[in-house]
Amino acid sequence: xxxxxxxxxxxxxxxxxxxxxxxxxxxxxxxxxxxxxxxxxxxxxxxxxxxxxxxxxxxxxxxxxxxxxxxxxxxxxxxxxxxxxxxxxxxxxxxxxxxxxxxxxxxxxxxxxxxxxxxxxxxxxxxxxxxxxxxxxxxxxxxxxxxxxxxxxxxxxxxxxxxxxxxxxxxxxxxxxxxxxxxxxxxxxxxxxxxxxxxxxxxxxxxxxxxxxxxxxxxxxxxxxxxxxxxxxxxxxxxxxxxxxxxxxxxxxxxxxxxxxxxxxxxxxxxxxxxxxxxxxxxxxxxxxxxxxxxxxxxxxxxxxxxxxxxxxxxxxxxxxxxxxxxxxxxxxxxxxxxxxxxxxxxxxxxxxxxxxxxxxxxxxxxxxxxxxxxxxxxxxxxxxxxxxxxxxxxxxxxxxxxxxxxxxxxxxxxxxxxxxxxxxxxxxxxxxxxxxxxxxxxxxxxxxxxxxxxxxxxxxxxxxxxxxxxxxxxxxxxxxxxxxxxxxxxxxxxxxxxxxxxxxxxxxxxxxxxxxxxxxxxxxxxxxxxxxxxxxxxxxxxxxxxxxxxxxxxxxxxxxxxxxxxxxxxxxxxxxxxxxxxxxxxxxxxxxxxxxxxxxxxxxxxxxxxxxxxxxxxxxxxxxxxxxxxxxxxxxxxxxxxxxxxxxxxxxxxxxxxxxxxxxxxxxxxxxxxxxxxxxxxxxxxxxxxxxxxxxxxxxxxxxxxxxxxxxxxxxxxxxxxxxxxxxxxxxxxxxxxxxxxxxxxxxxxxxxxxxxxxxxxxxxxxxxxxxxxxxxxxxxxxxxxxxxxxxxxxxxxxxxxxxx
Numbered sequence: 001x002x003x004x005x006x007x008x009x010x011x012x013x014x015x016x017x018x019x020x021x022x023x024x025x026x027x028x029x030x031x032x033x034x035x036x037x038x039x040x041x042x043x044x045x046x047x048x049x050x051x052x053x054x055x056x057x058x059x060x061x062x063x064x065x066x067x068x069x070x071x072x073x074x075x076x077x078x079x080x081x082x083x084x085x086x087x088x089x090x091x092x093x094x095x096x097x098x099x100x101x102x103x104x105x106x107x108x109x110x111x112x113x114x115x116x117x118x119x120x121x122x123x124x125x126x127x128x129x130x131x132x133x134x135x136x137x138x139x140x141x142x143x144x145x146x147x148x149x150x151x152x153x154x155x156x157x158x159x160x161x162x163x164x165x166x167x168x169x170x171x172x173x174x175x176x177x178x179x180x181x182x183x184x185x186x187x188x189x190x191x192x193x194x195x196x197x198x199x200x201x202x203x204x205x206x207x208x209x210x211x212x213x214x215x216x217x218x219x220x221x222x223x224x225x226x227x228x229x230x231x232x233x234x235x236x237x238x239x240x241x242x243x244x245x246x247x248x249x250x251x252x253x254x255x256x257x258x259x260x261x262x263x264x265x266x267x268x269x270x271x272x273x274x275x276x277x278x279x280x281x282x283x284x285x286x287x288x289x290x291x292x293x294x295x296x297x298x299x300x301x302x303x304x305x306x307x308x309x310x311x312x313x314x315x316x317x318x319x320x321x322x323x324x325x326x327x328x329x330x331x332x333x334x335x336x337x338x339x340x341x342x343x344x345x346x347x348x349x350x351x352x353x354x355x356x357x358x359x360x361x362x363x364x365x366x367x368x369x370x371x372x373x374x375x376x377x378x379x380x381x382x383x384x385x386x387x388x389x390x391x392x393x394x395x396x397x398x399x400x401x402x403x404x405x406x407x408x409x410x411x412x413x414x415x416x417x418x419x420x421x422x423x424x425x426x427x428x429x430x431x432x433x434x435x436x437x438x439x440x441x442x443x444x445x446x447x448x449x450x451x452x453x454x455x456x457x458x459x460x461x462x463x464x465x466x467x468x469x470x471x472x473x474x475x476x477x478x479x480x481x482x483x484x485x486x487x488x489x490x491x492x493x494x495x496x497x498x499x500x501x502x503x504x505x506x507x508x509x510x511x512x513x514x515x516x517x518x519x520x521x522x523x524x525x526x527x528x529x530x531x532x533x534x535x536x537x538x539x540x541x542x543x544x545x546x547x548x549x550x551x552x553x554x555x556x557x558x559x560x561x562x563x564x565x566x567x568x569x570x571x572x573x574x575x576x577x578x579x580x581x582x583x584x585x586x587x588x589x590x591x592x593x594x595x596x597x598x599x600x601x602x603x604x605x606x607x608x609x610x611x612x613x614x615x616x617x618x619x620x621x622x623x624x625x626x627x628x629x630x631x632x633x634x635x636x637x638x639x640x641x642x643x644x645x646x647x648x649x650x651x652x653x654x655x656x657x658x659x660x661x662x663x664x665x666x667x668x669x670x671x672x673x674x675x676x677x678x679x680x681x682x683x684x685x686x687x688x689x690x691x692x693x694x695x696x697x698x699x700x701x702x703x704x705x706x707x708x709x710x711x712x713x714x715x716x717x718x719x720x721x722x723x724x725x726x727x728x729x730x731x732x733x734x735x736x737x738x739x740x741x742x743x744x745x746x747x748x749x750x751x752x753x754x755x756x757x758x759x760x761x762x763x764x765x766x767x768x769x770x771x772x773x774x775x776x777x778x779x780x781x782x783x784x785x786x787x788x789x790x791x792x793x794x795x796x797x798x799x800x801x802x803x804x805x806x
Contacts, residue, residue: 019043024051031058031315041263044312045305052308059311059342066319067344070388072414076339076373077322077383078346080366080417081134082127082179083353086166087114089150090140092186092225095294096255096287099357100140103149113153114162120169123353124177128423130351133409134385135179137166138356141186141227160770163192170199171428174405178423182248182348182385187227187236190765193243194732195774198399198432201386201406202280203240204248207233210268211261221255221295234268235764241276242686242765243731244397246390250283250324253309254301262309266316273321275686278397280387281322281345284310286329288358306330307337314342322387327369328361339376345383346373381416388415395702399733400436401429407439430778432733433740437484453478453486460489460714469659472715476655476707483703483710490710490742497721498744501784502776506769506796507536507569507748509760513544516551519558521756526562528753533796536748536788537563538603539570540761542578549582556598567788568598572605573632574623587635595641601676601788602636604643609653610661617652618692630668637674642789645675645720649708650700651683651692658708662715669719676789677722677745680708681729702734706741713742722790728765736775745786746772769796 019027027040028051036044047055067073088101088111106113115123124135143150144162159165163185170181183196183203196203210230214220222228240247251265266282273279286301286309314323324345325338349363364372373380384406390397391406392415398406405426411418429435452474459467460475467475478486508529515522529537537559543551552571559568571579571594580590608615610626624632636643645665649658669675682700685693700708713723725735725743728750735746750766757763769783776783785793 019046028054028058031055034062034315034318036315038263038267041266041312041316042259044315045259045262045308047308047311048304052304052311055308055311055315056337056340056342059314060340062314062319063323063342063344066321069320072381072388072416074378075381076344076346076378077381077387077416078327078366078369079134079182079348079385080130080132080382081136081182081348081350081385082123082132083136083138083348083350083356084120084123084169084173085115085356086120086137086139086169087143087150087162088140089113089143089147090186091142091146092140092227093223094225094228095221095223096290097357098290098293098359099138103147113149114157114165117169117172121172121176124173124179127350127352128177128179131419131423132350132352133180133382133417133421133423134182134348135170135173135177136182136184136348137170138184139166139186163188163195167195167199170196174199174402174425174428176425178405178408178425180385180402180405180409184248187232188239190239190243191732191767191771193236193240193245195771197243197245197731198401198733199428201384201398201402202246202248202390205233205236205240206252206283206285207237207249207265207269208252209255209257209261210234210265211257214256234272237269237272237279238276239764241272241278245278246280246386246397247278248281248283248324249279250281250285251309251313252285252287253306254287255295263312263316266313270317273317279321280390281324281347282313282317283324283326283347284313284343285326288329288361290358290360303330303334303337307341310338310341310343326355326358328355328363329358332364332368332372335372336376339373339378346380381414382419383416384409391415400432400439400737401733403435403439431740431780432736433487433779436737448480448482450474450477450479450482453482457482457485457489460486467714469656469663472659472662472711473655475711475714476658476704478707479703483706486710487706487737487741490713491740493713493717494723494742494744497717501744501782502739502746502772502779503722503744503784503786503790504746504767504769504772505536505748505786505788506532506534506751506793507538507788508532508534508751508753509538509540509748509762511759511761512539512541512555512575514756514759516543516547516555521759522555522558523562524755525753525759526559526566528755529751530563530566532751532753534566534751535793536567536569538748539568540603542575543582549579552579552583553593553597556594560598567600569601569603569788570594570599572603573629574606576602576632576636577624577628587631588638591632591635591639591641595639599641602641602643604633604645604675604679607646607661608648609651609657610664611653611657614651614653614657619689626664630664633674634668634672637668637672642674642676644677644679645669646679646681647708647712648681648683650704651688651696659711659715662712666716666719669716675720677724678712678716678720679724679726679747680705680712681726684729702737705730705734706738709738710742727767728762732767732771732775736779739781740779746775 027043030036030040090100173179181200183200212230215222215228237249286306288300289296289298322345323343324347325343327346370380409421456471456474580587612626633643647661682705684699685697722745723743724745724747725738727735752766773783787793
């Protein structure tokens, strides 16, 4: 049998460590118990002979347990797809890649810089005719950053970036062919993930390895490839989770990494998935040498080494994970070993297009793959780009603009592919709100009428007396068509109060702790913000306990010395209270001192829910009592320093406590008039303290978010005119939905800049003004640049606002 062959060791792979038998025994026991550590995984990569057989048995059992839980026992899946090589240009220089070409190489081969729209659609149409349901967009990373020919092509065709071109092409594929796009463009920023999410039910990017030395050291396979920095790729994987994108990732084995680095990579993928729940499949890919590459003379990853690695991936990721192995990278007579190793998915297989990354390895015929899978005791079933568990929770994971396209191809019972479905183009709506309203809901969701909600909606529509608390509590529970009606009523109030413009401020966040010990960094960040067109800088976080209390005043003075006209938004109630204690001043004296030092407005964050019982349940994250928060806010208002008002909702509070919070804000505004806006922020578990996240693992639903924004507009009408869509918490798709349901503002773009992007809170999450304009245009609304006090701001000049670092 092939599994008894020895595993060769090549010069590029450090020798495997000979683990004592008792250490291997302990690692196998941990795997069998479902609790392997990273050190255990490192040992298990070396399993051979009887140890390997036992590891395969553990992995198989674990896979079968997961399939039973999913309701698909005995099923191994695949996706029937076409591969669309949008461009073969890339700014990276990976030593094993045969896909990438130079402009000269493309010219010699008579290949285009980018495939044209019609070339892309021709491939997609042929695939649809063959019953394919997925269009995998594959390409090099950011070719315009390296090749002037790519930049010139994009300019000639009116695209700011390759990502912008991908979005348009994905929309065309949806509308013209019905295939579901799966985006695989390499490293993406948070905003770019948001840009592609409305046209792609899923995306992917291989982690490959966490071996930084293979990227940073000359001779490493990723040396000279800016997008192969493991830290950067891990950030992208995390950002996909934050963006609620069903995401495919995985490891590439045999490129020079050690067993320890292999284990580390798998545990990093597991960590990200445990945090965000978005890794829909983990690919375990074996290195295959390619001609015309720097690694053409290296040996392929040995079979037993690969099979052991697949099994280790299963025991690390657990029974509920999907483990994929490409069926064309292993000889067909050996594929049964991959099934024994615990895979439950073959990935994408195309009846039309080759594997452009591994062209020397043709896809198995689907009938042959089905026969082979059946011979191992499993049934081959087709799935869609997004795996079933994400389609069962489509409100959270799938953008409403592609719901109709997904629904046309999915089996409503299993959420696998409907293999008899017709693959035809369907309209794509630019507005998520319109798409959600026009996509059929379940009968129960669309027709259920809650009498209490009905009465409250009628009262609001008749513009009669203000609702009592019970009425607003009822509105917060609105769902289905009643929620749509509530959103429409709130949006009408918004239009009357502030008009149709969606406002946004060009701003930059600075982390107080990051800049306090380096005045030159603070000054350069401030100067850069002005250069980038910012009208506001926001300081976030307290002055560290070991820094002088006078720093609370010195930092604003330094900012104003560099940019006297730059608006300074700084120091939430917790920091004001800390400054008061450390400076030995009353609250009123503290706010006056901060104002005189240069603070223009203050953030009203830290409010959470203004109920001390709730705050005590949340533990140490609630820095102040309700009385302290109110005292700090009203002191600011007395001093003429206006503040925002906020709510973090969707954790342990009741609907009645949300209403009471809004009542308290309204009462404060009636007394002081000091609030500029209300910012509802959904609770985000992965941003919470670990103890809180463990107690409250899930945040609010999209319906909760829509209802809260609408009720806030109605309850605060005539008091606080502006309701913000907190896009960093909501994601841009949900932000758009609340912007047509009562909200009118997107907040700040959160410039990163180049001097030190990490010196700002929420680094690497920024919007360009072009992105803001697109979001607004999709809703048929104009954009208004504002200052912090909501007066009009001039458009930035000079360098493009929001220019993103690679």
